[in-house]
Amino acid sequence: MSCFLIEGRRRLEGSLRVQGAKNSALPILAAAAATGRPCLIHNCPVISDIQAAIGILRAIGCEVRTSGGDVYIDSSTINSSDIPDRLMREMRSSIIFLGALLTRTGEASFTAPGGCDIGLRPFDLHLLSLKKLGVAVEQRRGRIHCSCPGRVRPAQIALSFPSVGATENIILSSVRAAGTTTVINAAREPEIADLAGFLNACGARITGAGSGTVTIEGVERLRSAEYTVMPDRIAACTYMAAAAVTGGNLILEDVIPAHLSTVITSFEQAGCRIDHTRRRLRLLAPERPESMETIRTMPYPGFPTDCQPVLTAVACVCRGTTFIKENIFENRFRYIGELNRMGADIVVNGTAAAVRGVERLHSATVSATDLRAGAALVVAGLCAEGTTAVERIGYIDRGYESLEKKLASIGASIKRTDNYENFKSGTSGKTDSGKESQI
Numbered sequence: 324m325s326c327f328l329i330e331g332r333r334r335l336e337g338s339l340r341v342q343g344a345k346n347s348a349l350p351i352l353a354a355a356a357a358t359g360r361p362c363l364i365h366n367c368p369v370i371s372d373i374q375a376a377i378g379i380l381r382a383i384g385c386e387v388r389t390s391g392g393d394v395y396i397d398s399s400t401i402n403s404s405d406i407p408d409r410l411m412r413e414m415r416s417s418i419i420f421l422g423a424l425l426t427r428t429g430e431a432s433f434t435a436p437g438g439c440d441i442g443l444r445p446f447d448l449h450l451l452s453l454k455k456l457g458v459a460v461e462q463r464r465g466r467i468h469c470s471c472p473g474r475v476r477p478a479q480i481a482l483s484f485p486s487v488g489a490t491e492n493i494i495l496s497s498v499r500a501a502g503t504t505t506v507i508n509a510a511r512e513p514e515i516a517d518l519a520g521f522l523n524a525c526g527a528r529i530t531g532a533g534s535g536t537v538t539i540e541g542v543e544r545l546r547s548a549e550y551t552v553m554p555d556r557i558a559a560c561t562y563m564a565a566a567a568v569t570g571g572n573l574i575l576e577d578v579i580p581a582h583l584s585t586v587i588t589s590f591e592q593a594g595c596r597i598d599h600t601r602r603r604l605r606l607l608a609p610e611r612p613e614s615m616e617t618i619r620t621m622p623y624p625g626f627p628t629d630c631q632p633v634l635t636a637v638a639c640v641c642r643g644t645t646f647i648k649e650n651i652f653e654n655r656f657r658y659i660g661e662l663n664r665m666g667a668d669i670v671v672n673g674t675a676a677a678v679r680g681v682e683r684l685h686s687a688t689v690s691a692t693d694l695r696a697g698a699a700l701v702v703a704g705l706c707a708e709g710t711t712a713v714e715r716i717g718y719i720d721r722g723y724e725s726l727e728k729k730l731a732s733i734g735a736s737i738k739r740t741d742n743y744e745n746f747k748s749g750t751s752g753k754t755d756s757g758k759e760s761q762i
Contacts (some may be wrong), residue, residue, distance in 0.1 A: 327713040327727060329704035330736035331686065335571035338462065339735035341394060341559045341578045342368040342724040343552035344709035347514040349416040350491045351521045351552060352376045353513055355396040356385055357423040357495055358525050360547040364394045367552055368724045371717070375413040379420055382407050404428040408466075414721065418446055418488055420468060424494030425458060430470040432463075434604030448489040452480050457495055457502070477502030477541065485510040485622045490537065491518055498527045500541035510536040512623040513582045517553045524548040556582040557629045558723060559604070561698045564633040565730060567595055567608045568640055568706035573733065575604045585626040589615045589634055593641060614643030614680060620650050628652055632699035635659075639667040639704055649674045661689040665703055683708055690714040694722045701726065 343742040355362040356416035367373055369392060377394065380387050382400035388395040404424045411417045411434050450467075452462050457476040458469050476501045482489055495518075497504040509515070519532030527547040528540035541709070542623055559578045561617035566573035567590060580587065580599035587597055593612035600603045615638060620628040628651035638645035639662055649655045656676060659669050664687045668679040686709030691697030695718035704711030713719075717738070719726055727737045 324714065325716055325739060325741050327704070327716055327719075328738050328740055329701065329707075329711045329713065331684075331705055331709065331711060332705040333569065333734055333736055334335070335566050335569045335573060335705070335730070335733045335735060338574040338576060339562055339729055339733060340576045341562070344368070344514060345370060345372055345722050346416075346487075346512075346555075346557070347517040348517045348552045349376050350514070351550065352380065352394065352396065353419045353423040354495060354518060354522055354525075356380060356383065356398045356401065356420065357397050357426040358547070359401070359427055360525070360545065361395065361397040361399070362525070362547055364521075365392060365549070367392045367394045368555065370720060370722055370724055372721045373412050374564045375410060375417070376381055378413075379406055379410045382410060383420075383424070398427065400576040401427055404430045404432060405700070406431070406433040416488070417512045418449060419491055419495070421449065422492035423451075425469060425471055425496050426499050426671070429472055430468070430629050432466055432468045434466050437647070446488065448482060448484065448486045449492045452482070452489055452493050453496060455480050456493070456500065458496070464675060474499055474501045474541065476500065478649070479505045479506045479507065481507040482509065484508075485535070487515065489688065490515055494518065494529060494532075494537065494539055494723065496521070497539040497742040498522055498543060498545065499543070500530070500539065502541055504539045504541070506537040506539075506606070507535070508554075509535055510622065512537060513553060513579070514554065521548065521550045524550055524748070525736040529545070540580060540635070547731070552564060554578050556586075557627065557695070559583060560586050560627075560630040561589055561633050561702065561723070562729070563595075563604075563606050564637050564702045565613055565705050565735070566606050567593060567637050568702055570606070570608050570610045571606070571733075573606045575606075577602060578604050580604050585624065586630055586634075589603045589618055589626070592616060592638060610640045611682075612637060614638065614641045614737040615645045617646040617648065619648040629695050630696045631655060635678060636662065636668070636699040636702040638678040638680060639669070639684060639703060641678075643680055645678045645680070646680060647676040648677075649719065653682060657692040658699055661692070661696070661700055661702055664689055665707055676692060685710040686708060686715065688712045691716060691718040694718045698723065698726075701730075705730070705737075
């Protein structure tokens with residue numbers, strides 16, 4: 324079983340380039356399948372979720388070639404609208420292929436998607452929205468089958484919640500609709516605007532992406548495009564947290580600070596000095612951070628739920644008490660017990676937590692419960708005394724590109740090992756900082 328071994332209390336200092344955004348690259352790869360043309364996508368992060376998306380593309384007949392962060396997709400060869408159950412179970416974002424396949428083939432068949440268990444993430448909004456577009460939805464032996472002969476019909480769709488996935492599926496389903504579709508109370512995340520940017524480069528007519536109202540004027544056909552994925556704001560926040568808990572001095576390159584405004588506010592409350600330009604950010608942390616008052620997760624442009632766990636890890640070593648209110652996922656706090664094993668003082672009451680900062684954490688063997696929880700445990704390990712072992716790092720590999728290599732490059736002592744049992748028994752085991760995984 325692979326794990327990270329982290330020798331804590333080393334100051335992080337240096338410069339990192341932020342990877343491409345996972346939550347942007349995945350819908351863009353799905354959108355490439357909707358075009359029926361060859362597309363080249365740059366800056367895709369080299370992570371396991373991207374591998375899963377590529378597996379789906381190949382399973383439905385696309386030709387896919389990769390080179391580092393470049394992914395070439397030719398969807399003119401699609402010969403199936405049936406997404407294998409094994410691939411659907413690998414990640415939640417697989418649901419985004421629903422809209423792309425409807426546009427490309429007029430039908431899609433799938434099972435309920437998998438991914439991190441952080442609470443209810445029902446896709447009823449997706450299906451209700453598709454029905455308004457004239458899509459027939461039926462269940463067959465545990466599978467969901469959607470079909471729409473010809474082009475979907477235009478509609479005005481008001482979402483009861485600004486769901487990112489539902490907004491993306493409506494956009495993908497409507498790009499070739501016979502008329503104009505309007506999404507009210509649409510998700511406003513930057514990743515929505517990035518998806519629209521790619522589709523517009525392919526000839527779509529989408530306006531308002533990134534605002535609460537998105538308009539999609541259907542076009543007859545889409546064309547080939549070459550596009551570069553935006554930087555990952557969640558990865559950027561994770562590296563900022565790593566620097567904050569170690570009294571570090573970090574420069575992030577290829578980052579968009581405007582996407583991190585609420586996050587930056589919390590770090591500044593913690594006593595971090597932050598300077599930034601349009602694509603660059605520097606964080607200079609105090610020897611020990613101050614409490615951050617209250618962090619409330621909200622849909623964008625509010626504080627992102629994906630950043631909550633790593634900021635909670637920062638709060639563990641702050642002077643004073645920080646209050647966390649999780650408003651998006653009811654099971655997001657499953658990792659709190661692991662932080663408390665490291666000496667944190669956190670009390671949870673439903674979807675609220677009080678984090679009373681301690682002077683320092685101590686090492687322990689802890690286990691990731693989901694992607695962002697795993698990142699939080701790594702952040703905690705960076706400032707803990709002794710050697711912390713973080714297990715189940717497959718979750719972390721879903722969203723972070725060579726996390727251990729990037730942290731090591733700025734001074735962290737972190738290694739990936741497949742011989743953790745030898746480490747626990749005190750015998751020498753081979754550790755490997757890890758070759759960068761290939762897509």
